[in-house]
Amino acid sequence: MGTSLIYRNRIVYELAMRGLYGRHYGARYRAIAAIVPDGAGVLDVCCGPATLHARYLRGKSVDYTGLDLNERFIARVRRAGGRGAVWDLHSDAALPEADYVIMQASLYHFLPEPGPLIDRMLAAAGKQVIIAEPIRNLASSNNRVLAAIGQRFTDAGDGAQAQRFTEATLDALFRAYESRVVEQSLIAGGREKLFVLSA
Numbered sequence: 001m002g003t004s005l006i007y008r009n010r011i012v013y014e015l016a017m018r019g020l021y022g023r024h025y026g027a028r029y030r031a032i033a034a035i036v037p038d039g040a041g042v043l044d045v046c047c048g049p050a051t052l053h054a055r056y057l058r059g060k061s062v063d064y065t066g067l068d069l070n071e072r073f074i075a076r077v078r079r080a081g082g083r084g085a086v087w088d089l090h091s092d093a094a095l096p097e098a099d100y101v102i103m104q105a106s107l108y109h110f111l112p113e114p115g116p117l118i119d120r121m122l123a124a125a126g127k128q129v130i131i132a133e134p135i136r137n138l139a140s141s142n143n144r145v146l147a148a149i150g151q152r153f154t155d156a157g158d159g160a161q162a163q164r165f166t167e168a169t170l171d172a173l174f175r176a177y178e179s180r181v182v183e184q185s186l187i188a189g190g191r192e193k194l195f196v197l198s199a
């Protein structure tokens with residue numbers, strides 16, 4: 001299976017993300033960084049090229065580990081001063097422990113059964129799990145051409161993912177974790193929804 005173009009190169013990836021999020025690009029990362037206190041231990045699963053760490057968390061002296069399937073992204077995490085490991089999050093191996101376990105814009109890769117991964121994230125977290133997920137995107141567009149582009153260009157190397165969350169399906173998923181949800185809000189101009197769960 002071939003990795004999609006946007007996941008092959010950090011610069012192409014960041015340009016695509018900036019294009020998708022427009023002026024809200026920085027806000028999506030700032031919303032998460034605002035929750036993480038100085039000096040905290042952070043595990044970022046499906047971290048991509050770790051823009052969250054390099055630009056928004058490094059100044060807080062966090063102890064950062066990023067996990068991703070993509071070797072190039074993990075090499076970038078290490079060059080930027082974080083710890084990184086190539087890791088397939090479909091594997092049911094226990095995750096490294098950290099105060100805050102974060103996942104941004106990646107839960108859709110685990111549809112139709114994202115629950116087991118959320119449970120592993122909760123087991124690894126000492127304080128909180130932070131999940132921010134897109135709820136507006138090309139892949140679920142009614143326009144077939146746009147939908148095909150959105151679906152084809154997000155193959156991380158383990159197969160294209162046609163399904164995405166809407167706000168209603170994401171809310172339905174987190175209802176099963178209701179007793180743990182301490183915060184939920186729309187971020188990045190309403191493009192993503194953020195859930196904070198106590199560990």
Ligand SMILES: C[S@@+](CC[C@H](N)C(=O)[O-])C[C@H]1O[C@@H](n2cnc3c(N)ncnc32)[C@H](O)[C@@H]1O
Nearest residue numbers: 046047048068069070088089090104105109156
């Ligand atoms: C849309 S990107 C989000 C990256 C980063 N969290 C951000 O918001 O900028 C999705 C990431 O999930 C990673 N990914 C997809 N499937 C994965 C899997 N099974 N195991 C580990 N990482 C995976 C991809 O390589 C990619 O870096």
